[in-house]
Amino acid sequence: MRMPQQLPMESMIHKAPNGIGVVDAEGRFTYVNEAFCRICGYLEEEMLTMTLYMILHQKEQERAAFALSALTSGFQQSGQLRTQVMHKKGHSIEAIMDISLHTEQDEQRFFIYIQTEARASRDQDQGQLQGQGAAWLNNCLHVLEHSLDIFCRISSEGNILYVSPAVKGILGYETGELTGAPYWLYVHPEDRAFIQNYFQDLARMTERSVGRFRLRCKNGSYVWMESACKILRNEQNEFVETMNVFRDITEQKRQEDQLRRNKAMFDLITEHAQDLISYVSAEGDFEYVSPSIRALLGYSQQEIIGTSSLFLMHEEDRAAVIDRSLFEEADVSLHMLRLRHKNGTYLWFESFMKVIRDDEGRFDKIMGIARDITTRRAAEDKLREQEYRYRELVENSPDAVIISAGGKWLYVNQTAVQLFGAPPKKSCWNMLPKAPLSAAHRGYSISSSLWSETGHPSWWSFSVFDLMAP
Template identity: 25%
Template structure:
């Protein structure tokens, strides 16, 4: 029980090289003291006792070598635990990509794998992706005989949140069995609270085979010592055989050093190597004799010389060195990167060190760095804006174009949530599409309008395991161009429809008047000399009236064409409105004679107005003509001029047929006539012309009508006297 407590105490302590050396010295002293007394009690013959001394020492070396191996592994586990802290997580991740062990990182939820190194695939024979999708799938590979103890260990690990160290077997897909040593340790945040569990799973199959061989060797050695002790007591002639066994044990001990795949060495503070294993020759190309003859500082890369001297000085004070990196010169002149773990035995003035060749890892890091820089250079040079966000919607990268379009610098954005920086975007198409891309893990392309900036953007969003990558371009100018193009196309369509309608109306409206003119002319030609002068004048007036109608039709068509083509000019001048309206009423009254009565009244003071006389004539002439045309004979048309401080109103009211409600909505469109006009002639152009002329004055026109009662039009135009000044 006491020995068990001592072993537990040794392996539960935080190990350092100094502590390991102390254990080594303690065990050595106890062995020397007690083993001599034990042999003295068992063997009385002093000559035989002297011959047994080498075997006793050999057994001690084998025993302590196994202990040192276990303590070193314990130290390695502690170092990996330290390396896995959140403060060095980024650098440690780079290391895990290149070590032979499987490094893993879990949250406090055992069903969530944060990270597993690529070595998992070669050791377990399963993909890392399968583990991310099914975090407990690694247990499927555990040997059935070991699965219960592994599950119990996992449960203890999460319950205690302490270190754990277990060994078990896994079965690879090809049926081969591998031994795994799985060490786990908690990772704490700065406040000391455990927030993750990290671990290293090491393939120890080869070590298990070596341990089995070592156990077998120890058993054989124990049996041999016991047997040979008995035989030595009986016969000294077996001495030669025992000596050869001692030599064999020493040879096997040396094989541990010589067969190591790492670069193991013993060096002195005098600047020279004392012993090297063959791996040095394989890695550097020098023979052992050449390396032993060279001062080891001469092999150091010039840029690493100062740092290496500093490390040697630290070792000379008794400090241990872990994961120190420098470059060693090869015989062909090239350099290899080495990672060192070193300790010292000061009373021997010796440095014990193990170096690993990390050249490929360094080259991979340099290549990755160069590749990343190339990607950054490309992203900085493209004309599209590009940015990335993580799963918490925090900005992780943005290029120069993104800074420009977002109107913020990288310093203002990196590390902040996109929705905190741009809260107006929450609930918009940007918010919805980005979340859709992440939720469905699909690429999404869309166009969106961001109202705070009055801009259109074309977006391409690509989800990834790290978050979301977004390319976007300002397409506001393109959208405006498209809108203008659509507007022009619509205008062209309207013009084409107008031209088609003009052709139809003109062909229809011209046919009847021309027939009238032709008929009257033929009658005058054949019967004019037989008719009275009064009858001849009647037909001449009919021809004149028809010609006037055709002339007005042509004028209306040409005027409307100018309006639709945007060629109608607006030339306002100071106009005496009351006088103008009075003279216009007199002209129209002379034309219609006694068939209709025009009543003109003026209210208010607006003698002068800044209006276009030509356009105003078009407005009033068309409205008054329509009022007369659609009113019964002897009917009255009221024309009122109403003056206000900043505007003038023209109200024309008739007692005609009225306009149905359904027709009033499209009343001011070209070639539109009310459905109740019957045979009353007309082109449907008059009110369209009125609407255009009112619009050029920035005025308004309204209509109120009731079928069978009459219609009232009110035109409101600004006076604009200040503009005239």
């Protein structure tokens, strides 16, 4: 593999007496010069299939990973490690490794300069390495002192060894008030059993874990904390202490609990609602239907969820419902449509539809609440049919039919117009008989003379009804 063009004098670097290599963000070698291959005992082709950690002693791999992570996090631009490189033949070689980070077009690469370390030069460089180690440690302490999260060390016996200053802002304690105290004293009584099991399981099985529990503030209140914990062990692999990062999640927990309550309420409503509640995606597919669909249309939820909403709609009703322009004008609309029952018949539904939009205001899905109005629709159709038939009967009656109220004409049929002419503008009582209506009777019949529009009197038989009578 060729040396990246960003480094000058390619041939000289490739022939340099000290090892030079490049690894990517995952630690894989993308370039090594001849000296690097000679130090490790591998061919260049073999090195390019390996990672940095594969050439290091097992106990040095974690230190190297931490070094790369620190460079990536921006704590420093370069670092130096005294490490042990594993030769291909199996023996280890003391070496000094300088690592620097280079970023170009969002791609991170680490440049590694390695040289073997003689005993004399190692003693000479010891002070320099210690100084760099102290600077690295100071950077880490700076992060701990100014972090908004609480960093805490807890011994295997459960005593607090160290706590960062962030504890003051979150729990209200000074760091000195907690150092040396058993950590469980500050855990909510209801969470202590969980914490005990949590640390026991962590010590036995895992190296890292995350847990949630409540810690007591100095004022007596409790806050929810999320703890990320790492086990530290000695050379005998015995549990020594834990490194913990505590983050205040009280507000997050409140929102999660509220969301859980809202979901429980939604589930309660949808599980017992007689109306059909549904969510339809922007593509027109059912994302959710309430269990009431079985009682209303005969389908199970599993049969409908994931299918197109057009599957249930009558063909003549589809165009009006899927017209997007309706939802551009208003996010709420009301539709009358027919939905197909599993037995093949169609039922009438009144559907309230509301558009749900994403954070950018784009059309996301539709929530629908549909009510079966088949019986109501049939009654309305029957009433309309009866009204039409009665109107036809009155309009074509050979008798004159006149409806009035408060002395004013409200309706006359064609027969009345033909017999008496157009209704006069004056009060209708001037033409009708003067006999009063009795509240005790639904109506009465009389014979009386009536002046026609031509001015000639004629005798007529009247049947008069009080339409408001019980």
